[in-house]
Amino acid sequence: MRNALPVLTVVGVIVVIWYIAAIWMNSTWALQMAERLGRDMEFTDLVVATMTQDRPLVAAPHQVVVALWDGVFGHAVTSKRSFVYHGFVTLEATLWGFALGIVIGVGLAIAIVHSRAVDMSVMPWAVISQTVPIVALAPMIVVVANAVGVEDRLLPKAIISAYLSFFPVLVSMVSGLRAPNQMQLDLLKTYGANRSQVFWKLRLPASLPYFFASLKVAIAASLIGAIVGELPTGAINGLGARMLIGSQFGQPLIMWAALFAAAILAGILIIAVGTIQRAADRRMGVAR
Amino acid sequence: MTLVILALLIWLVAWWANVRLAETGARAARYAVPVIFGLTILVMWELIVRGLEVSPVILPAPTAIADRFAASLGTLWIDFVQTVVKGAFTGYAMGCSAAVLAAIIIDRSPFLTRGLLPVGNFVAALPIIGVAPIMVMWFGFDWQSKAAVVVVMVFFPMLVNTVAGLRDTDSMQRDLMRTYGASYWQTLLKLRLPAAMPFIFNGLKIATTLALIGAIVAEFFGSPIKGMGFRISTSVGQLAIDMVWAEIVVAAIVGSGFYGGVALLEKAVTFWHPSQRGRA
Numbered sequence: 289m290r291n292a293l294p295v296l297t298v299v300g301v302i303v304v305i306w307y308i309a310a311i312w313m314n315s316t317w318a319l320q321m322a323e324r325l326g327r328d329m330e331f332t333d334l335v336v337a338t339m340t341q342d343r344p345l346v347a348a349p350h351q352v353v354v355a356l357w358d359g360v361f362g363h364a365v366t367s368k369r370s371f372v373y374h375g376f377v378t379l380e381a382t383l384w385g386f387a388l389g390i391v392i393g394v395g396l397a398i399a400i401v402h403s404r405a406v407d408m409s410v411m412p413w414a415v416i417s418q419t420v421p422i423v424a425l426a427p428m429i430v431v432v433a434n435a436v437g438v439e440d441r442l443l444p445k446a447i448i449s450a451y452l453s454f455f456p457v458l459v460s461m462v463s464g465l466r467a468p469n470q471m472q473l474d475l476l477k478t479y480g481a482n483r484s485q486v487f488w489k490l491r492l493p494a495s496l497p498y499f500f501a502s503l504k505v506a507i508a509a510s511l512i513g514a515i516v517g518e519l520p521t522g523a524i525n526g527l528g529a530r531m532l533i534g535s536q537f538g539q540p541l542i543m544w545a546a547l548f549a550a551a552i553l554a555g556i557l558i559i560a561v562g563t564i565q566r567a568a569d570r571r572m573g574v575a576r
Numbered sequence: 577m578t579l580v581i582l583a584l585l586i587w588l589v590a591w592w593a594n595v596r597l598a599e600t601g602a603r604a605a606r607y608a609v610p611v612i613f614g615l616t617i618l619v620m621w622e623l624i625v626r627g628l629e630v631s632p633v634i635l636p637a638p639t640a641i642a643d644r645f646a647a648s649l650g651t652l653w654i655d656f657v658q659t660v661v662k663g664a665f666t667g668y669a670m671g672c673s674a675a676v677l678a679a680i681i682i683d684r685s686p687f688l689t690r691g692l693l694p695v696g697n698f699v700a701a702l703p704i705i706g707v708a709p710i711m712v713m714w715f716g717f718d719w720q721s722k723a724a725v726v727v728v729m730v731f732f733p734m735l736v737n738t739v740a741g742l743r744d745t746d747s748m749q750r751d752l753m754r755t756y757g758a759s760y761w762q763t764l765l766k767l768r769l770p771a772a773m774p775f776i777f778n779g780l781k782i783a784t785t786l787a788l789i790g791a792i793v794a795e796f797f798g799s800p801i802k803g804m805g806f807r808i809s810t811s812v813g814q815l816a817i818d819m820v821w822a823e824i825v826v827a828a829i830v831g832s833g834f835y836g837g838v839a840l841l842e843k844a845v846t847f848w849h850p851s852q853r854g855r856a
Contacts, residue, residue, distance in 0.1 A: 294691030302695075313714075345714060405591070405598040408606065409613035419831040421788040423796075424804065424824045427812040435634045508701040515703045516789070519796050528706070535709030535797055547706040554702050 303349055310346040314338035317345070347544040355545035368525075371549045377526040379553065381442055381514040385449020386507055392450060393457025393506075394499075400458075401465040401491070402483070411462075418455050422448060423516050430517075441518075441525075449513035453506040460502030464495025496572055500565040507557045515550060527553070579627030583620040590616040636818040644818040645825055651807070652826055659804040660830050662719035663791035667726025672783060674727065675734035676776065680764070682735075683742045693739060700732040708794040722794040722803075729790040730783035737782075741775025742768050774849050777842040784834045788827065 311334070318337035322328070339348045347355075359371035366373060396414070400407045430444040468490050476486050518528025527550045534543030590612055597605040597612075618638050624630075625637040632640060645652070682688045708725045715721035745768055753763045795805025804823050811819040 291690050291694055294687050295694050296691075298688070298691035298695050403595075403598075405595040405609065408598050408609040409594055412610040413614060416828070416832050419785055419835040420824070420828040421785065421792055421831055423789050423792045424808055424820075424827040427808055428817060428820050428824075431812050431815070431817070432634050435631070512703045512705060516705060516793060519705075519708075519793060531706050531709055532797070535713065540710070540713065543709050547710075550706055551702045555698065558698075558701055 306346070306349055310344065310348040311335055311338045313345040314341055317341065343538060343540055345540075347541055351541060352544045352548055355541045356548055359542075359545050359549065371527070371530070371545070374525060374527050374530050374546070375549060375553055378511070378514050378518065378528065378550070381445035381517065381526070382449055382507070382511045382557070384442065384446035385513055386453055386510040388446055388450035389453030389506055389510060390457055390503075393454040393502075394461055396454070396458050397461030397465060398487075400462055402487075414455060414458060417451070422451050422513065423519075425451075426517055426519075445514050445517035445526075448517040449510040452513040453510040456502045456505040456509065457499070460498040461495055464498030465491045467491075467494045467498065493572075497569060500568045503561045503565065504558060507561045508554060511550070511554050511557060577627060579623045583623035583627065586619055586623070587616060633815050633817055636821060640818050641821040641825065645822040648819065648822060652822060654802050655804045655807050655823065656826060656830070658719060658800070658802045659722065659791050659795065660788070663722030663794070663803070664726055664787040666719070667723035667791065668730060668783060668787040670723065671727035671730035671787075672734050672780060675731045675779075676738050678731075679735050679738035679742060683739060689739060689743075693736065696732050696736040696739070700736055704729050704732070705790065705793050708790070709797045712794060712797040717798045717800055719803075722791045722799075725794040726787045726790040729786045733782050733786065734776075734779040737775045737779030738772060741772025744775065745771045773846045774842075777838065777846060780838050781835060781842070784838055785831060788831055788834070792827070 315334055315338055318334055318341070321337070322333075338344070339351070344351070356371070359369070363370040396406075396410060400410060426444075426448050429447055430441065433444045433447075472490060472494075473486065476490055481489070514526070515528040515531075518526040519532055524533070527546050530546035530549075531543050534540060534546060594609050594612055597609050621635075622637050622639060625635055636644075682692055705725075707728050711724040711728070712721045715724050749767060749771075750763065753767050758766070792805040792808070795803045796809055799806040804827060808820050808823050811817070811823070
C-alpha cells in the first residue's frame with residue numbers, strides 16, 4: 289500500500305499524456321474537416337472535435353472506456369459483439385495452453401533431473417526453441433491442424449500457448465527439483481530410500497515454491513500465445529480476432545477496446561495466479 | 577514401413593550413444609550430445625515423412641525444405657532485410673536505448689521509481705503485441721510501423737530491468753564513491769551503470785525475441801509485398817508449406833544468432849560477474 293500514491297501519480301501522468309497525444313494526433317483531421325466546411329476553429333472547438341471522432345488516430349481514454357463498457361455490459365454475454373464472449377474464447381485457449389505447458393514443463397523437468405543424457409540433449413534445444421519467434425510457426429500450426437481434420441481453432445491456439453508457457457515452468461522446476469542439498473539427499477540414503485521415494489518425499493515438495501513462482505510468468509506468456517494465435521489465422525472469435533477485425537474494417541475504437549480488454553484479462557489472470565501462489569506459500573510455510 | 581522401422585532403430589542407437597557419452601562427462605560431450613540429439617530428430621523426421629508418405633501440404637521432409645531454402649535464397653534475403661534489419665533491429669536499438677535513458681532519468685526520483693516499477697512490471701506482462709494494428713494505422717505499411725511496434729514491445733521489459741539494475745549497488749559502495757568526492761555522473765558512469773550491466777543484458781536478451789515477434793506479427797496487419805510475416809501468411813494461403821518452413825529456418829537462425837550475439841557481448845562486458853566467472 290506504501291506504493292499506492294506513486295503508482296496513482298504515474299498512472300495519472302500517463303492518462304494526461306494520452307489526452308495531449310489524442311488532441312495533437314487527431315487535430316490534423318479535425319482541422320481538415322473544418323477547412324472543408326469553411327469554418328474557423330477556436331482552440332476549445334478543436335479540443336472537443338478531437339475527443340469525439342468516430343475513427344480517431346488516438347482514441348481518447350474516455351472513448352475507450354465507453355467502448356469497453358459497451359462491449360462488456362452493452363450486449364448479452366453470448367452475443368458476438370460482447371467482449372465477455374470473446375474474452376472467454378481467448379481464456380479457454382489460454383487455460384488449455386497453460387495446462388499443457390505445465391504438463392510438458394514438469395514432465396521434461398522430471399526427466400532432466402533423473403537422466404543426465406536427457407539433460408544434455410534436451411536443455412540446449414529448449415533454450416533455442418524460445419529464441420525462435422513462435423509467430424512464424426503459428427499460421428502453419430493452424431493450417432496443419434485443419435488438414436489433419438481438427439476443425440475448431442482451440443487446439444492450435446492452445447499449442448502456441450503451451451509452446452510459450454512451458455519454458456518458464458521447465459527452468460523453475462529443474463532448479464526446484466535440484467534444490468535439496470547433499471545433506472538432505474544423504475539423509476534419505478541412510479534411510480534406505482529408493483529413487484521414487486526420494487522424488488515424492490523430498491524433491492517434489494522442495495520444488496513446489498519454485499513451481500508456483502513460475503506460474504505467474506507462464507500464465508502471462510500463455511495469454512500472449514493465445515492472442516498471437518488468433519492474429520494471423522483468420523479467426524473470428526477471441527480478443528485477438530477483435531483487434532484484427534477492428535483494424536481491417538476501420539473501427540479503431542473496437543481495436544483499442546479489445547486491446548484494453550486483453551490487458552484487463554491479463555491483470556485478472558496474474559492476480560489469480562498470484563493469490564494461488566501466496567496461498568500455496570503459506571501452506572508450505574514459506575515466509576513472506 | 578521399413579523406413580519407419582529404420583527411423584526407430586536409428587533413434588535407439590543414437591540414444592544409447594548419448595547415454596554413454598553423457599556418462600563420460602567429457603567436455604566434448606557437452607557439445608556432441610545435443611548435436612547428436614538434433615540430428616537424430618532430423619533424420620527421423622525425414623524417414624517417417626517418407627515412410628508414411630505424409631503429404632507435403634502437412635509436413636514437408638527436411639530435404640524438401642533445404643531444397644526450397646537453397647532455391648529461394650534471393651527472396652529470403654529480401655524478406656530478411658525488410659523484417660529483421662529494417663524492422664526489428666531499428667526498433668530494438670531505438671527501444672532499448674530509449675528505455676535505458678528513461679531509466680536513468682526515472683532513477684533520480686525515488687518517488688517515480690516506486691510508482692513506475694509496479695506499472696512497468698504490469699505492462700511488461702501484458703499482450704503488448706496488440707498495439708500492432710494501431711502502429712500500422714499510424715506509420716503506414718512499410719518498415720517504420722514494424723520498428724514502432726518493436727520499440728513499444730521492448731521498452732517496458734528493458735526499463736524495468738535497467739531501473740532494477742541501477743538500484744543494485746549497496747550503500748557501502750555508494751559511500752566509497754562519496755568519500756572519493758565523486759559527482760553524480762561519475763558515480764553513475766563508474767559504479768552504477770557497470771553494476772547494472774547484468775540486469776541490462778538480461779533485458780537485452782529478453783528483448784531480442786520480443787523484437788522478432790513484434791516485427792513479424794506487425795506484418796500480418798499489413799505490409800509491402802516483402803517481409804517474413806507477409807511471406808509466411810501468403811505462403812500458407814497458397815499451401816506452399818515448404819516456403820513457410822524455409823522462413824521458419826531463417827527465423828530460427830536469426831533468433832538464435834541474435835540471442836547468441838547479445839550473450840557473447842554480455843560475456844565480454846560482465847566478465848566480473850559471478851554468473852560469468854568460472855565459465856570457459
